[in-house]
Amino acid sequence: MEFHAQQAIYLQIADRICEQVLRKELNSDERISSVREMAVSIEVNPNTVVRTYAYLEEQGIIYKQRGVGYFIAKDAYQRTLNLKKEYFLKRELPVFYKTMSLLGIEFEQLKELTDKIN
Amino acid sequence: MEFHAQQAIYLQIADRICEQVLRKELNSDERISSVREMAVSIEVNPNTVVRTYAYLEEQGIIYKQRGVGYFIAKDAYQRTLNLKKEYFLKRELPVFYKTMSLLGIEFEQLKELTDKIN
DNA sequence: AATAGTGTACTAAGCGTCTAGTACAGTACT
DNA sequence: AGTACTGTACTAGACGCTTAGTACACTATT
Numbered sequence: 001m002e003f004h005a006q007q008a009i010y011l012q013i014a015d016r017i018c019e020q021v022l023r024k025e026l027n028s029d030e031r032i033s034s035v036r037e038m039a040v041s042i043e044v045n046p047n048t049v050v051r052t053y054a055y056l057e058e059q060g061i062i063y064k065q066r067g068v069g070y071f072i073a074k075d076a077y078q079r080t081l082n083l084k085k086e087y088f089l090k091r092e093l094p095v096f097y098k099t100m101s102l103l104g105i106e107f108e109q110l111k112e113l114t115d116k117i118n
Numbered sequence: 119m120e121f122h123a124q125q126a127i128y129l130q131i132a133d134r135i136c137e138q139v140l141r142k143e144l145n146s147d148e149r150i151s152s153v154r155e156m157a158v159s160i161e162v163n164p165n166t167v168v169r170t171y172a173y174l175e176e177q178g179i180i181y182k183q184r185g186v187g188y189f190i191a192k193d194a195y196q197r198t199l200n201l202k203k204e205y206f207l208k209r210e211l212p213v214f215y216k217t218m219s220l221l222g223i224e225f226e227q228l229k230e231l232t233d234k235i236n
Numbered sequence: 237a238a239t240a241g242t243g244t245a246c247t248a249a250g251c252g253t254c255t256a257g258t259a260c261a262g263t264a265c266t
Numbered sequence: 267a268g269t270a271c272t273g274t275a276c277t278a279g280a281c282g283c284t285t286a287g288t289a290c291a292c293t294a295t296t
Contacts, residue, residue, distance in 0.1 A: 102202070
């Protein structure tokens, strides 16, 4: 897995898991990779994965059974959706509009700009 | 000045200066605050401001005269615009669309959502 | 009971960032 | 020449993140 420098690795891993929940690739009570497995597969230190899982557990997105593993929480989808949506509306969207304004990009241009990327 | 934890402080200061350039509040050959002045006014360590200025100088947005101070570069506006625009198109916009897709937000909803914020 | 897989806890080290403090070198002004 | 600004350089320490390694406790399976 590739990481960028703008955010702590353990949070980037958490984001990826949240994505999989939102895409319904991970569903309620489904077991996720063990700390060691995950660490190997994404080439990261086990301690970093421990942080990720502790963080996701705090958010109520996963739960654990000692000696067994970590599992997706019952209401993980709703929790994740709420969490990400609130962040999007309160943080990302305002920053996005501010940047557009600074760069002189109009709302109507957005569709064209997307095409340029692809 | 208030800072968030997602980005190094010296880069947040750099961003603010870039903003002022784009808003034309800072113009070519205009002198900016000295390292010590800036440090006091935004309540940050002088060394952090040194980092900011070194970074902006690398980007060609400011230049220095030893013993005199730092100044806005001749083509600072264009350089800043290019720099920020490229980052916006290559990094922010794709992430923005991906998040929208994950959250099930349609392009047409964006205008309404903005109103909710204000 | 033994084994192999879980999560957990701990120490140690490296790195980037930020703070604190001190000292030095260049420039402008009087 | 003296003074008061500039930028510059350096050491030292604190903090968060990450890595490395070891050891222990719990659970399921045989």
